[in-house]
Amino acid sequence: MVTTFTAKTLRKAVMARTLTGQMVVPRCPHARECGGCAFQDRSYTDQVTAKTDVLRELYATGGIAVDEFIVIPSPNPFAYRTRMDYVATKGRFGLRARGKFNYIIELTTCHLIPPTAFAAARAVWQRAGELGIADYDIRTHTGFLRYIVVRRNAMDELLLAAVTAAGGDEETMTELATTALAQAGVVGFHWLINDTLTDVSFGEPRRHWGAATLAMRIGEMTCFIGPNTFFQNNVYLADRLIGDAVAAANPNPTMRVADLYGGVGAIGLHLARRAAVVDCVEAVAESATLAQHNAVVNGITNFNPICADTLAYLQAQPSGSLPLIVADPPRTGLGPQVCKELLRIGAQRIVYVSCNPLTQVSDLRLLQAAYRVTDLRGYDMFPHTPHVETIAVLERSG
Known part of the structure; x- marks a missing residue:
């Protein structure tokens, strides 16, 4: 039982449990030494099982109670990266x-x-x-x-x-x-x-x-990316992840929605098809510019790309002004200051997409002051590595 999780112990815990699984012949002769893969010599089923067990324990240790936790596997564990x-x-x-x-x-x-x-x-x-x-x-x-x-x-x-x-x-x-x-x-x-x-x-x-750009078809949208811009890194599972995030958000045509750390608009553009207006907040100017371009390409007019720091954007919003918030932060997570502003604004629902369960657990602990986690699941966006993406759905308690 791992009781104190850090990036190092999380990796070790996944590796330890993967090592108890079935060995297979790796496709790459360098799989056991190259930093691109860690588990290519273990069956993919065992990799997903190990991640599920370790993350279930991580969230439980962090006081995040859910009825069931699953990790959705990549349809293909090879040739998956974007x-x-x-x-x-x-x-x-x-x-x-x-x-x-x-x-x-x-x-x-x-x-x-x-x-x-x-x-x-x-x-x-x-x-x-x-x-x-x-x-x-x-x-x-x-x-x-x-x-x-x-x-x-x-x-x-x-x-x-x-x-x-x-x-x-x-x-x-x-x-x-x-x-x-x-x-x-x-x-x-x-x-x-x-x-x-x-x-x-x-x-x-x-x-x-x-x-200058590359067209990424995702769900109902085509999003253009550049060499520096972020995009979900599993060509087989990105549709599922983004589709599930949008379904969990479930906006209605009267809602103003904030898409925080919105990148080139992959989630926000889908939300805009269902909401009154979407603020897509992105600190990287190149990504914000591409988000605007992607809105035009897809014929979305109720989409508002904002090149700004997420904390500064939230601090400018009145309490009660955002009924729905979707956030997909970098590995550093939301952090205490952003969580404080989310608690102040008091959205009815927050959908939190994370590429780092460790920082997500810390953030969820803070947000549980006013929210309960109603759904939590993992997505194996990075087969053969200890990394996993997650979605947590939070509903306001009071």
């Missing part, structure tokens, strides 16, 4: 070793995206070497090419990006773009600059070739 960030460093192309941040597992295949998508990314990296574009060394902070990023939709169309340090020759990068656009499925190629010491696979746009 985004992959491959590291380019010291003549290697791949992913970081598990527990060894500075060591890269060189990959010639990867089963988290379709083979054509991996081949396209690797071909771009190989061409970069032929053009004399040096890999980046995270230890010495020298070199140029840091990441090749793959964005992929359900039709296996691809938007690729090269994340680099500052500088670079635009003519050479144009040659690299030509190679990228020649790969199967590639509709666009971006050049992003990350001129910081921070090792992240995002950057300031320098230039793009081909399509």
Whole structure:
């Protein structure tokens, strides 16, 4: 029994229970050492069972009582990801070793995206070497090419990006773009600059070739995303997750709804079809701009993209002004200040989508001062890893 959960103990608990399951032959020869997967050598059924057991215990330990907790499996545990960030460093192309941040597992295949998508990314990296574009060394902070990023939709169309340090020759990068656009499925190629010491696979746009965005069909909507924008990372389960969140919210045509941390509008646009008006609150300007574009593309006129910090937005709302709130925060969760404002505003219902059950439990403890959790379930958006997405539905108690 785990009584104190942290990110480390949660991962260990899932791993320990997965290890008691049935061993299988992993598809990838690097599955036991690569940081992209942790459980590929365990049956997928056992992975889902382990996550269900550990998360049921996590919520119970946190005082979150529900009648039943389930984790909905991914329809396909392979080739599921809509985004992959491959590291380019010291003549290697791949992913970081598990527990060894500075060591890269060189990959010639990867089963988290379709083979054509991996081949396209690797071909771009190989061409970069032929053009004399040096890999980046995270230890010495020298070199140029840091990441090749793959964005992929359900039709296996691809938007690729090269994340680099500052500088670079635009003519050479144009040659690299030509190679990228020649790969199967590639509709666009971006050049992003990350001129910081921070090792992240995002950057300031320098230039793009081909399509600027990638169309992601989700439920009733088509949402366009860019190389930096967030989108749910399981091409097979995203429809189910977003559909369940919208169904749980269940707005009516008289309601004003707040979609917090709304991204490019994947949830908010669906809510707008059923509500009077939806405020889609998003702090990242690029995502807020795309949310506006997506509203126009889908013919939604009662959708109000607001580029603002969630806390600042909530502080400006009168008590009782929002009968329904949907929130999908980053891994840091809502936090005490946002929870305080949610308690003050007093929506009748809150639908809380989370990519981090640990921070969600902390937030739910605070919100239980005025709310009861009526439904809670998990979604295995990241097979072969300890990660899981959840939806909690909260109803006002008084």
